[in-house]
Amino acid sequence: MSIQNNVIGPFSAQGVSDPYGALRNFQIMKKLGHGHFSVVFSAKNRFDNVCVALKKVELSQMADAKAIEDCKREISLLQQLNHPNVIKYISHFVEDNDLYIVLELASAGDLAQMIKHFIKHNKRMTEKTIWKFFCQICSGLEHMHSKRIMHRDIKPANIFVSAEGIVRLGDLGLGRFFGSQTKSAHSMVGTPYYMSPERIQEHDLGYDFRSDIWSLGCILYEMAALRSPFYGENLNLLLLRKKIEALDYVPLPANIFSLELCHLVAKCLVLDPQQRPYIGEVNHIAQVMYARCVEQANINNNTPTPTPSSRNDSASGSVTPVNNR
Template sequence: MSIQNNVVGPVAAQGVSDPYGSLRNFEILKKLGNGHFSVVFSARNRFNKVCVALKKVELSQMADAKAIEDCKREISLLQQLNHPNVIKYISHFVEDNDLYIVLELASAGDLAQMIKHFTKSNKRLTEKTIWKFFSQICSGLEHMHSKRIMHRDIKPANIFVSAEGIVRLGDLGLGRFLGSETTSAYSMVGTPYYMSPERIRQQNDHGYDFRSDIWSLGCILYEMAALRSPFFGENLNLMLLRQKIEALDYTPLPAHIFSHELRHLIARCLVLDPDQRPYINEVNTVAQAMFARFVEQANANNNNTPTPSSRSDLACGSVTPVNNR
């Protein structure tokens, strides 16, 4: 069986009338990023003028069956998901021994770029903005978990923002479907700074489950506030990073800037024992309630005569550094 058939065979093939079913139907605009076997472009469809993200996967570079299975799994996972806070799958096709996955385009970039911009500008995200983004991330992840799908690589670079300010989880190439009879996964994949202790351990006979994603959420919530990963350190190798994570060696956020609820939720997510972490529905409930509270406060301020302090409270504030240890 050819590589092409091996990838596309188990997945419903696209019809010949599909406007997204061939590379010639697209105008490539620019390169957005690349992975080990893949590169992502922004592209415009020549028929309907819709701009999309076009992920090109070089099948010929995949010498082992596992990489092929990863491709098939990503398409299968994408087809199962339908949520405003998850990048939408549109189509896929194989051409010249390359797999192309057509995805919804989040044109405003990703959370990593946004954090980098705020860091360079010496500004911080207001807590209202943090909850606005985080509540959408949680909503998308709750949909994934309801479908028994772990993300396994939640990080700022995989959280995309549309021009309308809609936040979407993307890059599900490392996602893992867990059937109702399956409770744990075992492979070590993901980005180390956001990896849960049960995943980063080299010897872990118990595997990990959906609450590994909750740890990553805690890291994301912290980073949006502090503008750096809680476990960031200069010149850390994997062993030192693992020690730092297992020691919960991170500096708490300043209480005079961030709410008790934000700091408490981070602490609840960054717990070594996964059984002690909340499930996504509980995290999402807190996130939605906190965003609603800040919206209500903003509306109340707008109904009053603006003062310098109230204007400042709604704008981006100056960064208060979180001391490195």
């Protein structure tokens, strides 16, 4: 029996009249990235010329039913979300035992690529740019948490940027819906550098939405320092776990970044998840700080004879490295 006949049920195509419901309706442009069982392409729809991201999942390569259930869950979670800072689900269909998920395209790449660009050119993000991106990340995550969906894999490679500079959270392959009676999750999934201590530790004590807050703290730090707070050469999982549990990271330089940014990183990177803020508080701080940066930039722009040091509205400045211990 084919995979389609055996397990595809909820993967059935959206209907023959759906212009996004068949591979022949797309012109494949280029490969954008890949995972264990998936490849993502940019593609143009032949009916309306809209460019999309087309995620191809090779179901035939999946050896267990759990991996297939993860695909179903990703689609289900995407269908529940509708927010400008979350990658939009468009459609899905199955052809030749491959699942295709049609998603909104963020054509400017992802935050990981952007960080590499700044490192390559020996530049750093200005604080205005950091808050501009971070408040959008927070807005998208607040929407997800309001729907009782935990992302569980917040990292630069899963934060996408459109050509217009709109930031969108994506890749919900590890997302988890919390029912009204669900208090915690227990699966050790995610990317280790961004995993909270309660998720990466040996003892399975469970975790909840505030594990995502830890990941946000890592993202905010990395946009400023251009590296993960817990990065280290040749770290295995055990050494990384010890580094995280010891909160062994170099604080951001307070002479470059605002106290508010440094304090928010510290508020998110707290070992006890009960002491971390909820997403609403983090988002509020981010929105206030971005508005303050915009206001200051406008004041600087209206100064009759601005000095180079007073103009801080560009996307980059000179790098001041944050050294490893």
